Amino acid sequence: RAAGEIVAAAEGTWAPWTYHDERDTLTGFDVEVMRLVAGKLGVKARFVESEWDGIFAGLDAKRWDIAANGVEVTPERAAKYDFSTPYAYIHTALIVRGDNDTIKTFEDLKGKRTANSLSSTYMELAESYGAEAVGVDSLGETLEMVLAGRVDATLNADVSFFDYMRAHPEANLKIVALTEHSMSVAFPVVKGQDTASFLAAVNQAITELRTSGELERLSQQFFGSDITAVNK
Template identity: 60%
Template sequence: MKNLAKLTALTLTAALALTACGSTADSAAPAESTADTAATEETGGDLLSQIQANGTITVAMEGTWAPWTYHDESDNLVGYDVEVATKIAEKLGVEPKFVEGEWDGLLAGLDAGRYDIMVNGVDITPERAEKYDFSTPYAYNRTAVITQKDNDSIKALEDLNGKTTANTISSTYAELAEQYGATVTGVDDLNQTFELLLSGRIDATLNAEVTYYDYMKEHPDANAKIAVLTADANEVAIPMRKGDETATLRAAIDTAIEEMRADGTLKELSEKYFGTDISTNE
């Protein structure tokens, strides 16, 4: 911080952030702090310069989606995306400030300016690309249709027609299920999804292939299988608000991701959390 006034204002702003485990994003955007106002005046609205002037980048994530973002046995926020975001922040010369919330509120918080970026296994879709600027992809994963082991009624995506599934409503997986004619039940997190599936209250759920493997590693006796696996991988990237103010931030994040891909950091983190390299589409 350049002066005490900025430090005090930033501390007040940080106190408003919801950082507790399982907390949800506040629906009302906080008032712009003195520090943020001063940074905006000094940097002409350039978000990267504001972030570097403040010394922190605010990162939105769920905190309930292992192994992407979750809490360990000591209640520490950990996961692939936590480490990716932390290393990006280091390359930008700032500290990450993680704010947790339910999926449906994260993108809304990004829209409102409560978060600088969202790092939460976000797939690039045409609809999202119209609304947000995305970084270069930092991960790739295929979509799995997960059912109970004895359910042989779903062997292709087309078989979802007339079936029931569960996912967070605005997720790519919910959209894909609805596209193929399924009725989607909205849930808050992955644990609720599997509770519905294993209790027989839904026919299937869609999620990342690697998320299924991670769940089965922790629950080896779970009555679940992959019934369908898509051939093409989804591109996972970091969304941020559209506009000239984010151009330099996006470029800096792209550079950080490519450096991490080149030096093997993304590969190492992928293998640590997923048991395989998801940093390339090869």
């Protein structure tokens, strides 16, 4: 509040979470949620765009206060960062080309090539099943590699894939498997006593946005469904 702003990191290349619209304005579900959170705190949200693998390095170096980029809460991340109250819940989808009949489950990824953002939970999951993961910068690039046959599959949020298919209905892609349990999406901050009051204020803002229906409204706007429901 003293600075008058929250500095938040976002990729800006992962629709509909964080991306640039037709006017080249940064927007997306995470961006607009963070703007509302900042408003609740009486400050403005200032976004710094970074590739995925640089977002956490920037947090560590305190180049920004928080990350707003569809970050899934994992035990490994929770050991290093404090997370806000979850504001969304998603499943991971295994995506292949429409004519691919060799990959039907996550176990079928062994010995196959996948494409995903470096250091993402999707890349880690693919590698845990024995896939060779190739790093890319955006969802669009990832799916183009699948379509071109340069990789066999990719893993990503189910809602992100549905959004891509709404914009590219002719794309010859399909989901062949989903993770059984949903993952929580939340805002990470550097772990420590000096961020406790900041995180408490962010959590209060998220609670108010959920109660008022504004979280659901944004979810419907960007995803066409409510991904904010607790324990979805």
